[in-house]
Amino acid sequence: MSKRKSEISRRQFLEGTGAVLAVATAGPALNATSNATPPVADEVAAEVPTTSIRLVVNGVEHRVDVEDRWTLAELLRDHVGLTGTKIGCDRGECGACTVLLDGKPVYSCSNLAVWADGREVQTVEGLAHGDQLDPLQQAFVEHDGPQCGFCTSGQLMSAKGLLANNPHPTAHEVRAAMTGNICRCSNYNHYVEAVLAASVAKNGSGRSAASKKSITGVTAAKSSRSKTVATTGAGGAR
Numbered sequence: 001m002s003k004r005k006s007e008i009s010r011r012q013f014l015e016g017t018g019a020v021l022a023v024a025t026a027g028p029a030l031n032a033t034s035n036a037t038p039p040v041a042d043e044v045a046a047e048v049p050t051t052s053i054r055l056v057v058n059g060v061e062h063r064v065d066v067e068d069r070w071t072l073a074e075l076l077r078d079h080v081g082l083t084g085t086k087i088g089c090d091r092g093e094c095g096a097c098t099v100l101l102d103g104k105p106v107y108s109c110s111n112l113a114v115w116a117d118g119r120e121v122q123t124v125e126g127l128a129h130g131d132q133l134d135p136l137q138q139a140f141v142e143h144d145g146p147q148c149g150f151c152t153s154g155q156l157m158s159a160k161g162l163l164a165n166n167p168h169p170t171a172h173e174v175r176a177a178m179t180g181n182i183c184r185c186s187n188y189n190h191y192v193e194a195v196l197a198a199s200v201a202k203n204g205s206g207r208s209a210a211s212k213k214s215i216t217g218v219t220a221a222k223s224s225r226s227k228t229v230a231t232t233g234a235g236g237a238r
């Protein structure tokens with residue numbers, strides 16, 4: 001008797017479970033039908049967390065409400081207006097986006113903007129003093145460093161970080177320091193020559209770009225373009 005009662009109970013249990021499963025399975029479908037309207041873009045954007053940060057860029061303090069997903073490159077280019085920093089690969093491979101963060105070269109495409117809170121950033125726009133090129137920029141111009149121009153600002157910043165810590169590097173040390181900066185036109189020897197030349201230039205010896213009309217081995221037109229690239233990173237595509 002007790003066995004039969006037990007079997008009925010088990011059958012009833014299974015039948016009940018099936019009904020519950022059927023309802024549970026149908027539930028999401030019914031809900032999906034009733035909530036078919038996807039969230040609008042504004043609602044999605046409103047959900048993005050933001051953080052208020054303070055950072056110093058090229059000696060100027062900025063207080064910015066940044067979305068936590070922004071990269072440092074996005075912050076610099078799209079919200080501070082410094083487009084000399086370029087985005088090449090956008091995934092930490094080419095070095096075009098290199099800036100100095102507290103004096104250390106970093107890929108700004110691979111650093112979040114919020115990580116720069118309370119820190120100092122230097123970009124290519126911060127190298128020259130008015131019309132006076134940084135000796136490193138001047139050396140890049142004289143040694144025909146900028147080719148495509150897109151990667152030049154990143155190369156300059158890596159070299160700047162190197163010379164700040166090692167004012168008189170060997171050619172091997174220059175190459176090692178700039179292995180993270182890819183140049184598809186293979187202009188590497190010119191970069192190394194430029195950095196070595198800058199390393200022997202004395203502080204404040206950078207020549208006025210305006211007073212230098214002709215540079216040995218470089219046409220006036222080309223040197224003018226090189227100067228622009230080396231100063232602002234403006235080498236073509238924004």
Ligand code: FES
Pocket residue numbers: 086087088089090091092093094095096097098107108109110
């Ligand atoms: S754009 Fe950052 S490493 Fe290429």
Ligand code: FES
Pocket residue numbers: 145146147148149150151152182183184185186187
């Ligand atoms: S100078 Fe830009 S890829 Fe070589």
